[in-house]
Amino acid sequence: MEITTRSLWTMIHGMGFGALYLMACSGALVELYRRYCSHDAAQPTARDETFLRVYLCAMAALAWLAVITGSYIVYPWYRTKPPAGATNLSAYPRYLLLSSPHTSGWHNICMEWKEYVAWIAPIAITMAAVVVLQYGRRLKDHPPLRNTVLCFVWASLLAAGVAGFFGAMLNKNAPVEGGDTIHLVQEGTK
Amino acid sequence: MNTTAASTTPLPNGPGAAAVLAAGIGSFALGLFAVLADKVASIKSWTNFYNPTGPLSGVTTCAVFVWLTAWAILQMRWRNREVRFARIGAAALVLLALGILLTFPPFAELL
Numbered sequence: 001m002e003i004t005t006r007s008l009w010t011m012i013h014g015m016g017f018g019a020l021y022l023m024a025c026s027g028a029l030v031e032l033y034r035r036y037c038s039h040d041a042a043q044p045t046a047r048d049e050t051f052l053r054v055y056l057c058a059m060a061a062l063a064w065l066a067v068i069t070g071s072y073i074v075y076p077w078y079r080t081k082p083p084a085g086a087t088n089l090s091a092y093p094r095y096l097l098l099s100s101p102h103t104s105g106w107h108n109i110c111m112e113w114k115e116y117v118a119w120i121a122p123i124a125i126t127m128a129a130v131v132v133l134q135y136g137r138r139l140k141d142h143p144p145l146r147n148t149v150l151c152f153v154w155a156s157l158l159a160a161g162v163a164g165f166f167g168a169m170l171n172k173n174a175p176v177e178g179g180d181t182i183h184l185v186q187e188g189t190k
Numbered sequence: 191m192n193t194t195a196a197s198t199t200p201l202p203n204g205p206g207a208a209a210v211l212a213a214g215i216g217s218f219a220l221g222l223f224a225v226l227a228d229k230v231a232s233i234k235s236w237t238n239f240y241n242p243t244g245p246l247s248g249v250t251t252c253a254v255f256v257w258l259t260a261w262a263i264l265q266m267r268w269r270n271r272e273v274r275f276a277r278i279g280a281a282a283l284v285l286l287a288l289g290i291l292l293t294f295p296p297f298a299e300l301l
Contacts, residue, residue: 071250076242109295116224116293119250120217120286123257127213131206138201145206148279152213155286 001187005179006077010171013074017066018164021121024059025157028128031055032153036139036146049136056129063122063156070118070167077176078111093174106173110166118163124156204268207278212264214282214289216257221292223249225301 003011031052035044044052082092089096097107128149132139139146226233227245237248291297 067250071243071246072240075246079242079244112295113293115246116220116249117290119220119253120289120293123213123216123220123254124286127209131209134205134209135201138199139206141200142203142206142275144275144279145203145210148210148275148282149206151283152210152286155217155290159290 001185002181002183004177004181006074006176008182009069009073009077010176013066013069014164014167014171017062017069018160018167021059021062021066022157022160022164024055024062025125025153025160028056028059028125029150029153029157032128032132032146032150035137037143037150044137053129053133053136056125056132060122060126060129063125063160066160066163067118067122070163071115074176075115077178078170091178093170093176096174097170103173106170111170114163114166114170117159120159121156121163124152124159128153128156202268202270202272203275204271204273205265207273207275208261208264208268210282211278211285212257212261214285215260216253217289218285218292219256219289220250220253221289223252225292225298228298229301 035048035052077093079094080092082089082095086092089099094107094111097103097111131145131149135142135145139149223233223237227237227249228234234245237245237252239251240247
């Protein structure tokens with residue numbers, strides 16, 4: 001059982017930071033709504049508030065890690081130019097997708113959208129985390145502010161969802177492969 | 191510090207409005223720079239801050255810079271103020287929506 005370094009980084013970027021962020025996002029939306037929008041919510045304790053603050057800061061860190069590893073580690077491998085005359089494009093995902101009209105849309109629409117829209121997630125969630133850090137339970141006294149913050153968290157879920165979905169589909173159609181091989185389990189020969 | 195007391199002291203909506211509007215401005219800047227880098231050759235080459243990543247590096251760096259600068263300026267102006275949030279919140283959401291739309295290639299192609 002083995003994996004290449006490029007596959008490993010793609011997994012860390014997508015399934016590690018990205019998927020974890022998406023899962024955390026739904027939790028944050030429920031918690032923000034329950035605490036600050038629901039009419040019958042009990043007054044949160046100082047410990048509850050600290051938990052939400054740490055949770056949102058961790059989400060912001062995950063979002064930044066996801067876009068930075070994606071843009072500066074995985075994406076350069078995705079867009080590596082093949083040498084002139086190369087016929088096997090499997091190690092050059094961008095050019096592999098663009099080589100056929102049946103797959104070029106995966107790059108021209110999906111990758112082009114994913115690479116930019118993903119950056120809205122860390123901007124939106126960092127803002128939400130800072131507002132919750134500043135206001136805490138006082139956010140309940142500012143309904144328009146808390147509703148707008150919730151809209152931004154929804155937008156960050158949308159942006160991360162688009163990036164995650166297209167990332168998975170792109171990796172299925174033209175996986176980022178190559179680099180050193182890491183042996184995970186060495187099976188004995190029979 | 192007594193965090194319970196600190197978190198119940200009234201706080202004006204200015205700092206929150208500054209954070210929200212700056213996030214809207216940053217999102218819009220991201221979409222706008224993405225379109226400009228796609229359509230204008232000189233901007234495309236200028237935004238190529240890091241060659242392996244290409245224009246994506248410059249577009250996102252500039253958008254983050256615009257977002258943080260806008261946030262710092264708005265925070266300085268509104269930190270102790272009560273502002274009319276309805277208009278600011280609506281503007282932030284419109285900018286956010288435009289930012290998302292501008293990053294969508296079929297929409298950007300229409301411009």
